[in-house]
């Protein structure tokens with residue numbers, strides 16, 4: 001009986017929702033890197049041998065070497081993420097392998113976290129909490145721990161996709177005056193938030209808050225660099241919840257430490273985890289979170305279920321609920 005089951009490799013412990021769906025389907029034999037920590041490369045290369053399906057995470061680089069190690073059985077790669085920059089799409093496409101991902105189900109959670117990070121950064125919440133604990137709070141002082149507010153501001157969103165739009169919808173009720181966005185194409189749905197499609201340079205120089213929510217592509221890699229930061233207002237706040245590699249972190253450090261820009265909030269960095277001795281972590285005006293955009297219990301459960309259903313669709317040659325168009 002087990003000889004007929006298709007072989008699946010899962011690169012991490014994932015929420016039970018997905019595991020239950022896979023086991024109830026009865027079509028696959030699962031082997032798993034049963035840990036909360038990433039699978040070592042050697043174990044990935046071993047575990048995927050002969051697999052028909054791979055369920056992976058954004059921290060697993062799936063390149064030609066992994067695909068070669070898998071061999072010709074591999075029909076489907078299901079990633080527990082909406083971002084797919086960790087997958088070598090050209091190599092995957094060449095081999096006729098289908099890809100499933102998890103768009104939409106994490107949009108609200110990620111947009112919510114982005115707003116939280118923006119407010120925490122602009123209103124200096126981590127600094128304030130620290131001052132309460134270390135005795136720095138001596139009295140109410142008129143100019144102490146002042147930051148920047150959203151009311152009457154101009155917000156610029158780079159990448160008004162699913163998450164970018166959900167961020168805009170959440171920010172507008174704070175009294176934002178102008179909502180600018182940039183990307184490859186103007187979006188009809190921008191009208192709902194009075195979004196103005198502008199060239200990137202205009203967005204950078206006119207925004208009080210810049211939020212990066214685009215996907216990581218060869219075009220966006222390193223997009224936020226010295227020249228980008230030099231065009232920002234000195235009072236502007238920079239937020240990135242897309243991928244760390246969109247930002248040149250050395251240039252960001254210079255911009256933050258020289259006062260060229262006011263503050264930055266990052267949910268994503270290069271590398272992840274960011275080494276604890278990284279220069280960015282020495283700055284009071286830089287708030288760094290450990291890539292927790294989609295981290296609500298329910299969202300992760302739904303992502304897990306969707307990733308399992310995508311995997312099953314690929315194994316069985318049927319529709320996937322969320323298949324990436326290659």
Ligand code: NDP
Pocket residue numbers: 082083084103104106110158159160161162163164182183184185186213214215216217219220241242243267268291292293294
């Ligand atoms: P979408 O595909 O809906 O949106 C991506 C956006 O990126 C599109 O609006 C696209 O605009 C834009 N984009 C692409 N190329 C460029 C460019 N050159 N310049 C500016 N914008 C560009 O994806 P989602 O909104 O669902 O997710 C976006 C990203 O967020 C993911 O790829 C992932 O990296 C990240 N993410 C991070 C999370 C976290 O935990 N921090 C959680 C979830 C996602 P256009 O259509 O005009 O090209």
Ligand code: DGY
Pocket residue numbers: 058080081082083084106293294
């Ligand atoms: C994604 O899905 O791409 C995020 O980075 C994690 O949820």
